[in-house]
Amino acid sequence: xxxxxxxxxxxxxxxxxxxxxxxxxxxxxxxxxxxxxxxxxxxxxxxxxxxxxxxxxxxxxxxxxxxxxxxxxxxxxxxxxxxxxxxxxxxxxxxxxxxxxxxxxxxxxxxxxxxxxxxxxxxxxxxxxxxxxxxxxxxxxxxxxxxxxxxxxxxxxxxxxxxxxxxxxxxxxxxxxxxxxxxxxxxxxxxxxxxxxxxxxxxxxxxxxxxxxxxxxxxxxxxxxxxxxxxxxxxxxxxxxxxxxxxxx
Numbered sequence: 001x002x003x004x005x006x007x008x009x010x011x012x013x014x015x016x017x018x019x020x021x022x023x024x025x026x027x028x029x030x031x032x033x034x035x036x037x038x039x040x041x042x043x044x045x046x047x048x049x050x051x052x053x054x055x056x057x058x059x060x061x062x063x064x065x066x067x068x069x070x071x072x073x074x075x076x077x078x079x080x081x082x083x084x085x086x087x088x089x090x091x092x093x094x095x096x097x098x099x100x101x102x103x104x105x106x107x108x109x110x111x112x113x114x115x116x117x118x119x120x121x122x123x124x125x126x127x128x129x130x131x132x133x134x135x136x137x138x139x140x141x142x143x144x145x146x147x148x149x150x151x152x153x154x155x156x157x158x159x160x161x162x163x164x165x166x167x168x169x170x171x172x173x174x175x176x177x178x179x180x181x182x183x184x185x186x187x188x189x190x191x192x193x194x195x196x197x198x199x200x201x202x203x204x205x206x207x208x209x210x211x212x213x214x215x216x217x218x219x220x221x222x223x224x225x226x227x228x229x230x231x232x233x234x235x236x237x238x239x240x241x242x243x244x245x246x247x248x249x
Contacts (some may be wrong), residue, residue, distance in 0.1 A: 064161030164219035170211030
C-alpha cells in the first residue's frame, strides 16, 4: 500500500502548528497504525528530519496512551484503540489526516502528543476508597452482590484514553468521570466516600475546563471499551443524591 499522510506538526505548546504532508510506500496491511507511523519516522530520521511525536506505551489496547484523531474520528474508523487499528482498514492510495485530540483541557505538547493530566487530577479528587491498614481482610469479608460487581467491572474497564472528550462536540469529560464514579460507587467499599466522590470529581472536571454534556452520545460511539451512555445518567443521579444530603456543588 502507498499512502499520503497529512499529519499535524507543532514544535511546542505555544508554537503555531500546521498539517504537513508525507508519502509512505510499501505499507503492509498487517501493520498497526503505530507501526506505520514508526516506518514514517524511520524514513524521517534517515533524511535528517524531526520524527513525528506521538504517545504510545503497551500497544495492546490496554493503557490508552495512543490516542489521536484519524480522518476526523477518534482512534480512527474502527471502534478500538489506535494501536489496535490495522492498515487493512485503509486502501491503497488513501490520504489519511492525523491530528491530536482537540479539547481545551488537553493542550498540545508536541505534534500528536497532548497533556491529559487533567484526567489524573479528576481521579485524584475522588477515585479512591477508605481502606484500613493492618492485616489483609478475608477475601469474602465484604460480600458484593453480583449485579453490583458486574456494574463496577464494566465501568472499571475505562482506560482513560480521552477518545470520549475528543469526539464530543463540547469537549466534555462526562463519560470518563462517570465511569470512575460509577465504578466505585457501585461497591460497598466505596460507600464512605459516595457523596464526596461525585461532588469532588465533578467540581474538578469543571475546573479543568471540560465542556458541558448535552448527551449527544458521540462519546460512546468511539469508546474502545464500550462504557455505556447510561453511566452519565447514573452519575447525575449520584450527584443529585449527594447535593440533597447536604453537599455543595
